[in-house]
Amino acid sequence: DAMLNNYSRPYSKRRQLNGLLFLSFLLLQLVAFPQNNQYVIRQYTSENGLPQNSVKAIKFDKSGFCWLSTESGIVRFDNNNFKHYGSDIIKGLKSERISAMMSDTAGTILAQGLDFQNIKISSSSSLYSYLPVLTDTNISFVATGYLTQTPTMDSLWQTILASKTFPVQKSPGGLKNGDTYLFYGKDAWFIRRSTAIKLKPYETEPIGSMVINDYYYLQIWPGNRITSWDNGIPQAGQIEGDIVSNKSFLKGNFNALWCEQGAFIYAGGNLYELSYKNGKVDSRCVVSDLNLDMPLCIAYRPDLNTYFIGTGTQGLFAIKIADFTYARIPPESGPENYYTIGKTANDNIIVTNAIVQPGNTSFYMPLYNGRSRAMYTDSADRVYYESEFQLFRYNARTGIIDKNMLSLDNRLMAIVPVAEDGTLLLCTHSSLYKTTREGKLVWQQKFPTDISVVSLMPLKNGEYLLATTYGVKWYNIKTHTISRSILDSFSVRNFYLDQQNRLWIGTDGKGSFLFTNNELYPLPPGPRGAFSSIHSFIDDNKGNFWLPTNNGLYKVPANALADFATTRKNPFFCFSFNTANGLRTNEFNGGANPNFQWLQDSALILPSIDGLIKFYPNKLASDLPGERIFIDEMSIDGQPVVLANIKESILLKPTFQTLNIRIACPYFGNKEDLNLEYKIGKDVDQWTPVPSSGIISINRLPAGDYALVIRKAGSNETMPNGNISIEIVVTPFFYQTGWFLAGIVLLLVGLGYLYYRRRLAKLEKEKLKIEKIVELRTEELNTAIAQLESSETALKQSNHVKEQIIATVLHDIKSPLFSMRMAGKSLISNWNKSDAENLEQVTSLHQLIGELGRFTDQFFSWAASQQEHFKVKKTRFSLQEIFGDIEALFKEILQFNNNSFSISHTHIECYTDKEILVLILRNLVDNANKNTENGIISIQATATSMALEIKISDTGKGLNAFQIENFLNRDKAVKNGRMGSVIILEMLEKIGGELQVSSESGKGAVFTICLKAKDIFG
Structure with missing residues (x-):
């Protein structure tokens, strides 16, 4: 670009010479990447679980279990626990010492004891793991290659044995197609089906013999002399490739090892893999610098890139590439504790004082960037970074470093190019700079003093995200203002905005978060709490995040992680990578920009506290653990259960104490990726981790049906082999069964029936006696009863009318008479006062007398209503009018208790018997006044589409539930002398009304008269 052209000024000859000398210096400093692979080696001996240290054969069955042949018997390994199979498990086994263990082409494993008993080991098709058993299968065991049934070879061997006077051991080699090679001294045979072809015997016995490429046989002598056999035809030659320079091999000090996945030679501490093509044998060193004594056998798992080697005295080795x-960084570059990583156009990696090239070479470069936390490389491969608060620039094409281009006020944390004008934004802890690419300052803006910025991310329209020690801030570069902030109490380490506009946030050890749709969600803590410090959210554009942390590297499906964070429902699977996968340390570094780099060949470069890591994410095996979960052992109250006897459910007696179930899952990948958990109950969602021993202990359970579900953590119902389910039935005690309860019911019914029959017979006898007496008296009583009933009805009606008249007179006349007495007394005591005051008293007395007269009329109206021929007289009248009459009548009475009226004005007109309604209202107001002091008595009328409601409420002492019940019950009111309520209820019944009462003790009462909607006007 133009800026670059301006910068590319002519150099002096001296400077050009210095550049040539510098390049020469770099060539001398080149250091290669390590050419030998690094390994993760685990050794198993009798000190950490292996029953015996002599491992003579290793085979993997179809279920994934690893089977070992040892001097103490057959051992099964599932990458967690070793299980020994001796005569206590294999019924009928005479000797536990195994002389051979091979597999046929179908994958079935067969072992043979010293007494020639054959043991079959197969895979299981049920929930329960397979147990080795004795078999009568006639198998011709081989020393190398595949098992086969070869009667011809057995017959030949019997002939050889008959000619010998001392014990000999046959060592045939079986090819995958069933062909066999048999060599012993002068006896050499190629056997195909029933045909045995005599071969030319060897002059000296080879050091090693083995099958190669499944269909060929190889013999090896010292000095790298070999004979390879193809269809019985020999071809002499030598092994080519890496092994030709191995001195131990050339001297004949080596071990030939074979397994279904390949032919190998161990010599001089190195393991070589052999291959056969076009009559030539080639070798490739796959593992070096080992220290194995007497390696006897090998098994290779290509899916795990792991070699399992059994030795005579050192136990079992698992060697993972x-x-x-x-x-390999030059020592003068300093400690290999890296943070920020730069990259050029040709994939040169820039780290602390070193350049790492794609050709697996690195060289020292004095960049003085040991504390740098930010880098940026432009299109001309000029790398900008900070050195001791100064902006530096390294030209990767010329090797020239421009120093002290700009002084900075703090540590540089991010460099962001501005596409519009070709400038750079330099973000330090405390300021934001805008500069040209030559370091000329355009402007500087200080951040608020209460925050320290650690990262900068451009958004849109001049808005940037700031990761700070006090949360994430939305920063407008045009106005230099912060418009929004989240996580203010957290020190934010990094963030990443994905294509779905989801913001992923990592803090400094306080957890990680997802911000989406304006909602903030915490991420789960992750395996071993690793997600508390996520250094980067690395998107591989295949739907996954690679998450370097302080406790390992993890691969997580991004959408599954987001779904779990926002809903906390669907589990997600997290792949773990740590020291078990070849990392020097589980602790990665962050807090720098950028702190990872993708190379053009899809490699990913990450910084750690102990070296610069390179790997290929798309080549790493990260499949879900697909091996099945098996029930390995089971015991009830310490007694073993024969798994073969279990059909569909596990039946437990009600008295059982403990059910122990041992679980096995033969997963040989990273142990962090297989976490088994279980739950008991069909509607239970609480999962418990399976202990490392694999034993699930279930203590006493109530009678019932249960489902024991065991799953791989992070799996779901659709995942193949993700879980197993076992039905457990706890039988009830006999007295808890349905039959027992049914028997008890039948017994009680029978006893009840017998008692009923005896009682019925007795009652029949007594009935006959009584019937005779009753018949004599019935006629006399019937006549008397009829006369008494007629008299009683008339008498009750008369007495009832009289009692109600008396009660009403006493009840309703008492209040106006009392008011008249009080008015007269007041008139006498105030006689000497002014005529106006006396006139007021006289007027009040006159009003009371008038109201008393009206009461008399109403009383006689009520009395008339008690007569047989009484009829309700409905008229149309205004409720406000009768409310005013009530107020006039009780105004003086209310003053005695220091009460007052509150009557809501209404335009409602009513169509009913006015006198009866007034009588009801007056009784309710009088009752409210009696129960209220220094309060308010309110009257209010409301009309709805359903009814007319007139409410009389007070602020008095109120009624409890018992008092309300007595008030609304006519019979109880009569007994308690509450004639007022009796009058109210009877009068309401005549005009078709209802009364409702609500009250709270100490807060007054509300009496509601409900009339039908047809009685409303207005």
Whole structure:
């Protein structure tokens, strides 16, 4: 670009010479990546679970279990526990010492004891793991290659044995197609089906013999002399490739090892893999610098890139080729504790004082960037970074470093190019700079003093995200203002905005978060709490995040992680990568920009506290653990259960104490990826981790049906082999069964029936006696009863009318008479006062007398209503009018208790018997006044589409539930002398009304008269 052209000024000859000398210096400083792979080696001996240290054969069955042949018997390994199979498990086994263990082409494993008993080991098709059993299968065991049934070879061997006077051991080699090679001294045979072809015997016995490429046989002598056999035809030659320079091999000090996945030679501490093509044998060193004594057998798992080697005295070795490689950095570059990583157009990696090239070479470069936390490389491969608060620039094409281009006020944390004008934004802890690419300052803006910025991310329209020690801030570069902030109490380490506009946030050890749709969600803590410090959210554009942390590297499906964070429902699977995969340390570094780099060949470069890590994410095996979960052992109250006897459910007696179930899952990948958990109950969602021993202990359970579900953590119902389910039935005690309860019911019914029959017979006898007496008296009583009933009805009606008249007179006349007495007394005591005051008293007395007269009329109206021929007289009248009459009548009475009226004005007109309604209202107001002091008595009328409601409420002492019940019950009111309520209820019944009462003790009462909607006008 133009800026670059301006910068590319002519150099002096001296400077050009210095550049040539510098390039020469770099060539001398080149250091290669380590050419030998790094390994993760685990050794198993009798000190950590292996029953015996002599491992003579290793085979994997179809279920994934690893089977070992040892001096103490057959041992099964599932990458967690060793299980020994001796005569206590294999019924009928005479000797536990195994002389051979091979597999046929179908994958069935067969072992043979010293007494020639054959043991079959197969895979299981049920929930329960397979147990080795004795078999009568006639198998011709081989020393190398595949098992086969070869009667011809057995017949030949019997002939050889008959000619010998001392014990000999046959060592045939079986090819995958069933052909067999048999060599012993002068006896050499190629056997195909029933045909035995005599071969030319060897002059000297080879050091090693083995099958190669499944269909060929190889013999090896010292000095790298070999004979390869193809269809019985020999071809002499030598092994080519890496092994030709191995001195131990050339001297004949080596071990030939074979397994279904390949032919190998161990010599001089190195393991070589052999291959056969076009009559030539080639070798490749796959593992070096081992220290194995007497290696006897091998098994290779290509899916795990792991070699399992059994030895005579050192036990079992599991050697995994590391998934990660490390650049070998020149010592003068300093400690390999890296943070920010730069990259050029040709994939040169820039780290602390070193350049790592794609050709697996690195060289020292004095960049003085040991504390740098930010880098940026432009299109001309000029790398900008900070050195001791100064902006530096390294030209990767010329090797020239421009120093002290700009002084900075703090540590540089991010460099962001501005596409519009070609400038750079430099973000330090405390300021934001805008500069040209030559370091000329355009402007500087200080951040608020209460925050320290650690990262900068451009958004749109001049808005940037700031990761700070006090949360995430939305920063407008045009106005230099912060418009929004989240996580203010967290020190934010990094963030990443994905294509779905989801913001992923990592903090400094306080957890990680997802911000989406304006909602903030915490991420789960992750395996071993690793997600508390996520250094980067690395998107591989295949739907996954690679998450370097302080406790390992993890691969997580991004959408599954987001779904779990927002809903906390669907589990997600997290792949773990740690020291078990070849990392030097589980602790990665962050807090820098950028702190990872993708290379053009899809490699990913990450910084750690111990080296620069390189790996290929798309080549790492990260499939879900697909091996099945098996029930390995089971015992009830310490007594073993024969798994073969279990059909569909596990039946437990009600008295059982403990059910122990041992679980096995033969997963040989990273142990962090297989976490088994279980739950008991069909409607239970609480999962418990399975202990490392694999034993699930279930203590006493109530009678019932249960489902024991065991699953791989993070799996779901659709995942193949993700879980197993076992039905457990706890039988009830006999007295808890349905039959027992049914028997008890039948017994009680029978006893009840017998008692009923005896009682019925007795009652029949007594009935006959009584019937005779009753018949004599019935006629006399019937006549008397009829006369008494007629008299009683008339008498009750008369007495009832009289009692109600008396009660009403006493009840309703008492209030106006009392008011008249009080008015007269007041008139006498105030006689000497002014005529106006006396006139007021006289007027009040006159009003009371008038009201008393009206009461008399109403009383006689009520009395008339008690007569047989009484009829309700409905008229149309205004409720406000009768409310005013009530107020006039009780105004003086209310003053005695220091009460007052509150009457809501209404335009409602009513169509009913006015006198009866007034009588009801007056009784309710009088009752409210009696129960209220220094309060308010309110009257209010409301009309709805359903009814007319007139409410009389007070602020008095109120009624409890018992008092309300007595008030509304006519019979109880009569007994308690509450004639007022009796009058109210009877009068309401005549005009078709209802009364409702609500009250709270100490807060007054509300009496509601409900009339039908047809009685409303207005």
